[in-house]
Amino acid sequence: LGSLAQFPAQTDMSQSEIFNEVVMGDSLLASSLYVNIALAGLTLLAIAYIAKDVTDPRAKLIIVSCMMISAVSVSSYTGLFSGMTISMLEMPAGHALGGEEVVSLWGRYLTWAFSTPFILLALGLIAGSNLTKIFTAIVFDVGIMITGLAAALTTSSYVLRWFWYLVSVSFFLVVVYILLVEWPKDAERTGTKGIFSKLKILTVVLWFGYTVWWGVGNEGLALIENVALTSWGYSVFDIFAKYLFTFLVVLYVIDEPEEVTGGDGWGLDI
Ligand code: RET
Secondary structure, three states: OHHHHHHHHOOOOOHHHHHHHHHOOOHHHHHHHHHHHHHHHHHHHHHHHHOOOOOOHHHHHHHHHHHHHHHHHHHHHHHHHOOOOOEEEEOOEOEOOOOOEEEEOOHHHHHHHHHHHHHHHHHHHHHOOOHHHHHHHHHHHHHHHHHHHHHHHOOOOHHHHHHHHHHHHHHHHHHHHHHHHHHHHHHHHHOOHHHHHHHHHHHHHHHHHHHHHHHHOOOOOOOOOOHHHHHHHHHHHHHHHHHHHHHHHHHHHHHOHHHHOOOOOOOOOO
């Protein structure tokens, strides 16, 4: 307890100190991480089992894309749990915790750049969209996560932290536009409107959730100062945005492989 009481004042913590004190010393934070390692692993095994008889190549592509969401998640949460992708960052003046060391689970933002493209690939393929729109959605999505990472890691200026946030949100709006305007048109043409609408609402609502959560969490306005609570918020969003999403997609694709052909053009037109 003595060392825990001092830890906000420490600067250069080693990886093993972060693991032992920050992660293992806080059972709420630790559980927000290992619960997701377990859920992602179980999701992977479940998909492998329920999708084992799928033969349609396009249905398989969507299923593999969903498996990658969980594969990245296992890696992401293991990186966080080990302390490798967690840092103590001194917040700049102006931040609610200005001058204090804040625990940053920045590995999340980094690995979202690898996991969320698979969510969008699955959505774009289900809508039967074309290469241009799928590419646009994915590159702007990667942009959201990398600039979000920059927002989290900027310690020189409070204003610049929010500037990065603004850049990230503007990229996010491009993705929202594709999800709400472009892909619904494609899904209507391809005949996947029903499932696409469901997935679209789930995705847009939850993705806004992540955006607001960053704003109110310990790295943003710090209305929620507690790092374990901030982390659990993202972990709960992940349960719906990744695993529930995955099961909805995989069960649909197994049931209706002939519906995800991408229409007449197989979605291969530019
Ligand atoms: C950040 C902060 C900067 C502004 C915005 C954000 C949005 C993040 C989103 C994350 C979605 C993550 C998912 C993970 C599942 O693997 C980076 C929080 C706009 C939309 C779906």
